[in-house]
Amino acid sequence: MNQAWWSTFIAPATWRLRWEDRLSPGLHEADIVVLGSRKPEEIPLTWIQPGTTVLNCSHDFLSGKCLHIGNMVSSGRRWLREQQHRRWRLHCLKLQPLSPVPSDIEISRGQTPKAVDVLAKEIGLLADEIEIYGKSKAKVRLSVLERLKNQADGKYVLVAGITPTPLGEGKSTVTIGLVQALTAHLNVNSFACLRQPSQGPTFGVKGGAAGGGYAQVIPMEEFNLHLTGDIHAITAANNLLAAAIDTRILHENTQTDKALYNRLVPLVNGVREFSEIQLARLKKLGINKTDPSTLTEEEVSKFARLDINPSTITWQRVLDTNDRFLRKITIGQGNTEKGYFRQAQFDIAVASEIMAVLALTDSLADMKARLGRMVVASDKSGQPVTAEDLGVTGALTVLMKDAIKPNLMQTLEGTPVFVHAGPFANIAHGNSSVLADKIALKLVGEEGFVVTEAGFGADIGMEKFFNIKCRASGLVPNVVVLVATVRALKMHGGGPSVSKLHYVKTELNGCCNLQKQIQIAQLFGVPVVVALNVFKTDTRAEIDLVCELAKRAGAFDAVPCYHWSVGGKGSVDLARAVREAASKRSQFQFLYDVQVRSIVDKIRTIAQAVYGAKDIELSPEAQAKIDRYTKQGFGNLPICMAKTHLSLSHEPDKKGVPRDFILPISDVRASIGAGFIYPLVGTMSTMPGLPTRPCFYDIDLDTETEQVKGLF
Amino acid sequence: MNQAWWSTFIAPATWRLRWEDRLSPGLHEADIVVLGSRKPEEIPLTWIQPGTTVLNCSHDFLSGKCLHIGNMVSSGRRWLREQQHRRWRLHCLKLQPLSPVPSDIEISRGQTPKAVDVLAKEIGLLADEIEIYGKSKAKVRLSVLERLKNQADGKYVLVAGITPTPLGEGKSTVTIGLVQALTAHLNVNSFACLRQPSQGPTFGVKGGAAGGGYAQVIPMEEFNLHLTGDIHAITAANNLLAAAIDTRILHENTQTDKALYNRLVPLVNGVREFSEIQLARLKKLGINKTDPSTLTEEEVSKFARLDINPSTITWQRVLDTNDRFLRKITIGQGNTEKGYFRQAQFDIAVASEIMAVLALTDSLADMKARLGRMVVASDKSGQPVTAEDLGVTGALTVLMKDAIKPNLMQTLEGTPVFVHAGPFANIAHGNSSVLADKIALKLVGEEGFVVTEAGFGADIGMEKFFNIKCRASGLVPNVVVLVATVRALKMHGGGPSVSKLHYVKTELNGCCNLQKQIQIAQLFGVPVVVALNVFKTDTRAEIDLVCELAKRAGAFDAVPCYHWSVGGKGSVDLARAVREAASKRSQFQFLYDVQVRSIVDKIRTIAQAVYGAKDIELSPEAQAKIDRYTKQGFGNLPICMAKTHLSLSHEPDKKGVPRDFILPISDVRASIGAGFIYPLVGTMSTMPGLPTRPCFYDIDLDTETEQVKGLF
Secondary structure (H helix, E strand, O other): OOHHHEEEEEOOOOOOOOOOEEOOOOOOOOOEEEEOOOOHHHOOOOOOOOOOEEEEEOHHHHHOOOOOHHHHHHHHHHHHHHOOOOOOOOOOOOOOOOOOOOOHHHHHHHOOOOOHHHHHHHOOOOHHHEEEEOOOEEEEOOHHHHHOOOOOOOEEEEEEEOOOOOOOOOHHHHHHHHHHHHHHHOOOOEEEEEOOOOHHHHOOOOOOOOEEOOEEEEOHHHHHOOOOOHHHHHHHHHHHHHHHHHHHHHHHHHOOHHHHHHHHOOEEOOEEOOOHHHHHHHHHOOOOOOOHHHOOHHHHHHHHOOOEOHHHOOOOEEEOOOOHHHOOEEEOOOHHHOOOOEEEOEEEHHHOHHHHHHHHOOOHHHHHHHHHHOEEEEEOOOOEEEOOOOOOHHHHHHHOOOOOOOEEEEEOOOOEEEEOOOOOOOOOOOEOOHHHHHHHHHHHOOOOEEEEEEOOOHHHHHHHHHHHHHHHHOOOOOEEEEEEOHHHHHHHOOOOOOEOOEOOOOOOOOHHHHHHHHHHHHHOOOOEEEEEEOOOOOOHHHHHHHHHHHHHOOOOEEEEEOHHHHOHHHHHHHHHHHHHHHOOOOOOOOOOOOOOOOHHHHHHHHHHHHHOOOEEEEOHHHHHHHHHHHHOOOOOOOEOOEOOOOOOOOOOOOOOOOOOOEEEEOEEEEEOOOOEEEEEOOOOOOOOOOOOOOHHHOOEEEOOOOEEEOOO | OOHHHEEEEEOOOOOOOOOOEEOOOOOOOOOEEEEOOOOHHHOOOOOOOOOOEEEEEOHHHHHOOOOOHHHHHHHHHHHHHHOOOOOOOOOOOOOOOOOOOOOHHHHHHHOOOOOHHHHHHHOOOOHHHEEEEOOOEEEEOOHHHHHOOOOOOOEEEEEEEOOOOOOOOOHHHHHHHHHHHHHHHOOOOEEEEEOOOOHHHHOOOOOOOOEEOOEEEEOHHHHHOOOOOHHHHHHHHHHHHHHHHHHHHHHHHHOOHHHHHHHHOOEEOOEEOOOHHHHHHHHHOOOOOOOHHHOOHHHHHHHHOOOEOHHHOOOOEEEOOOOHHHOOEEEOOOHHHOOOOEEEOEEEHHHOHHHHHHHHOOOHHHHHHHHHHOEEEEEOOOOEEEOOOOOOHHHHHHHOOOOOOOEEEEEOOOOEEEEOOOOOOOOOOOEOOHHHHHHHHHHHOOOOEEEEEEOOOHHHHHHHHHHHHHHHHOOOOOEEEEEEOHHHHHHHOOOOOOEOOEOOOOOOOOHHHHHHHHHHHHHOOOOEEEEEEOOOOOOHHHHHHHHHHHHHOOOOEEEEEOHHHHOHHHHHHHHHHHHHHHOOOOOOOOOOOOOOOOHHHHHHHHHHHHHOOOEEEEOHHHHHHHHHHHHOOOOOOOEOOEOOOOOOOOOOOOOOOOOOOEEEEOEEEEEOOOOEEEEEOOOOOOOOOOOOOOHHHOOEEOOOOOOEEOOO
């Protein structure tokens, strides 16, 4: 249908129009209103909701009856569904910043969020594309990607940081401040994509993770607690697989081939049948049969026995709780387990490979395939045993079917945020989900911006973002925002170890770390804008010096930011700089070719080009694992380094830009479903603990007002 | 304001009215429409949504201006908010039953549920009283109880059963069939209140738990998986408390009094302050001070040390997974735990005391108090140590703040269902939540019915419903529906052990079990209607005989039910019988006085009066625990027997009505927060396992249609 037959516009807040025809069947109320006249003001007045899309077509055309109104409406609707590149008419929430800045939860509580369905509509989501969870959270269905598949993507901005202090330098806060500036102050479509935090640290030492000050996701307690249950779903799926492994070993150890087979393929109403996943296993084993009664004894044994070698099990149980007593445990000590106890451990839930799968997948079918591919152990002949072999792929997918949908929330200024996936940055890639970024890039439209955050310093989070996440997604980043603080630069310059509210001034020769991180981003061909997160103790001279040094090191621009104390308007300069940097053509390239280079070669490339190491040194164990993974056919996966984030080197106390060090690789592991090999540089704890005075001492609920207290 | 000034009515589906005045500020769209005329038909037409409440008042009255329309509207609104005793205009979903009856998930998928906000409105919930989770689930806020506090309760019906076979006799199915009959066929307001099933068995042997055949809660996969995350919240809260216990012991063992105190009450910006929960602890310890610097050395030690005796810890970790290898484990074997390993276990999440608290609480403040009261261990002097002592009450409450709101879903015929709480019936009381029942009783109005289900046979589930749940809630039950099957009665009559699809006919002298269970209900003064859940293999003569024998044993009525094969219309006779029984005045009484009788005496009363035991026999351990709990001041709690559900006695294979047995009490435990003492009659497993071929082999997700397959 010819578009020229009508025009569309958005009903402004000041208008009250009467509609000629309102579409009810199958169409969400007031999604579209059709006018049969050129001049809306000629039409008798009644209410139209501001923000409604209006299709205006000529009255002559309508009365000419050359097209039935219903057809026109349905064509119009289709046309509208495929068009998204408009500037949002977003109702932004006003901020009235106080000084001194109140606590995060007080600021969050002081702002009333928009109803999430209103926000969803404002950014062009259709009613059938969202699933509301309470008043302020919604899941977004993946069908939106199909609807908008012809829509050009927006600009893709990564927020990374310099090597941080243990307190962090405010990457989340910069991410949120930047989108607040872009959308609420420069009227540019933008989306922030954040990771969901683990609930463990929320009750331990860390408190909330929704940004801070006047740059936050609200309601911050919803962000920090449960959200829509994605991490709980991961816990359930992870632990079902763990239970399946040990139970299977027990049953194989205590039953004959025949008994096992009779139980695995039982006689039901006189008929024996393979389930679909069992047929897939037969195929994998090269047994080309579908009738259970025709298997030879040898085939029965091959089918029924996974022959898992318990000492090779790499799949751990998980909890989303900081429980240090589960770091090393012995399981299976009950009489019912007949002596098959073994040593095991619990990790924090976000360290589950399933979290990394969720973060890297791009569709339901892909997620299912990745879940099935996850390797949990080797069998006694050294072959990998997968979730698929255990028959649990479908069940894991069912448990994860809602978790795959990104969660929509909003900033303090009412701009949209996706919160989705939070893979543990110590042993996984530490970036939010590919799917959230992909959907957001469509929703903002070609002129819009998606700002996503990488965990830890740029040497870790950004490197993994480029080499792992962008490789999985196929998305091309346009700009890197590199967050720095004067506090951290002083530490790199030889200042004393930082304590929460105390540091001394030293020369800013720690800028070497900033310069090095800028150069790392440039390795990938992406322009860098340095965001200096300003603290009230920073002097003008310090701020100017850092910005000057950053530009000299090759940054496209470097600007001080004040979003923490005043919200988006404190980051307008940053937003302008990012917009300008994004207007350049991206020269993005990967650091290594994943197919051609060997595992060792890839590790060495990262160590030398990114960290500045002289070379790497593999332990015998690491070398053996590399040989095994290569033999098993996993040599062509990208590398996910598990290294301290507190130094460019493997030693946390080596600040600045360490040189001439040899990077020791103590062990190598594999997340085959997620799709990477992860070398361990030193020991990585995968289960945090609680301190003597955990922050839960301050957390409380006012049972009258239902307000949460003590989250910060 | 005088109500006579207006009348209210519901706009029928065929009407299109124009409204004179529409209330927007603060009022949900179309909650109320006010007409300024006596005759609606005189008013120019536009749309009014069917089901809208219309306030009609005289035009003369309005033009007389004796009352401002705004005031009238707001009074009218208040009046309406407080009135609920109208008959719902529920849009019921039509059923077209097939023969043979398809699988549960096929039936569930064949029906499109109403949008849950539509259902909520139909049953009189206001827009601000629900929180929608996806399309078909909503949480209901507790504020509705305050709004409707003057509304008389509906009739309260308990569904219990005879001593079941291991396959169950269909109590959930009867519960749902009964409400479908009441509301969809007899046009009586009714609500079903069900437990949320544990996800562990869903992937193990059991499959779904949403009813069956044409009497189900839909969508059944939403019911069975995650729901709105309540069990996940319980898992998180339970395990935070568990982690706090072990970490505290470690920190106390490795730090001096002073170091502990300095960490518990740290210097922040030069100031030391107690948190609220620490002030509460000081008060409990009798230390009347608020300035941390003024405590004596002895007081510091008392405050800082809980001195938990590790061998007395009763608080276990939980997972919602069938993981038998966690039944007995050793924790704390990592070097970081410095040798403080100990033996522990994981239970299935629904066995957590927090689940029992959720099921028995009646408000947020009460839940917080119960969570704080939970006893986790004794200290070295034998005093109970609580969650409150560990400083975690507020955090637990915050984690549970959404779980406390009942979950609204619907039956296959579109009638309302609450799904809320599912305490493990083996060691807890096995009944759905007090709050769901209370809210439902208000929503159905005085003439309506709330049908709630008790776990296991009447000797267990019903006894606990009366003595524990009704005692906690203060609610008075009107009718007991006792579910029986010919299959189970044959087993009680000496038929062979039942296997899934095979049993032989024997005489129905197993009716003795039914007669005994009827008599148990009569002990509590509540009339019994027997619901015979008919299977296609049952003969007319068998059905008649069971009904006849039931009535002779004192049942108010006994009727065969066919809801499984045809939906609500197959249970209309049952619904009529229940309605008639409910018209009698309830003579409800507890079995024992909880304050006056000792723990032993209460246990003996249940054993003798309910189970028919000759006496009880306490192990020395049980006696010691009873002495301890009595000394600790817990002697006045009700009793929650942990006994096999497969026999009236403690021996599962003693069918019918066992006599002359001595009930052995092997141990006694306490759930102080939930508010009961639970004697163990034999060993109770609190962690199920997976079979060799778990049902997850059949569970799958179609990644194109997003449909779940293989749940049954």
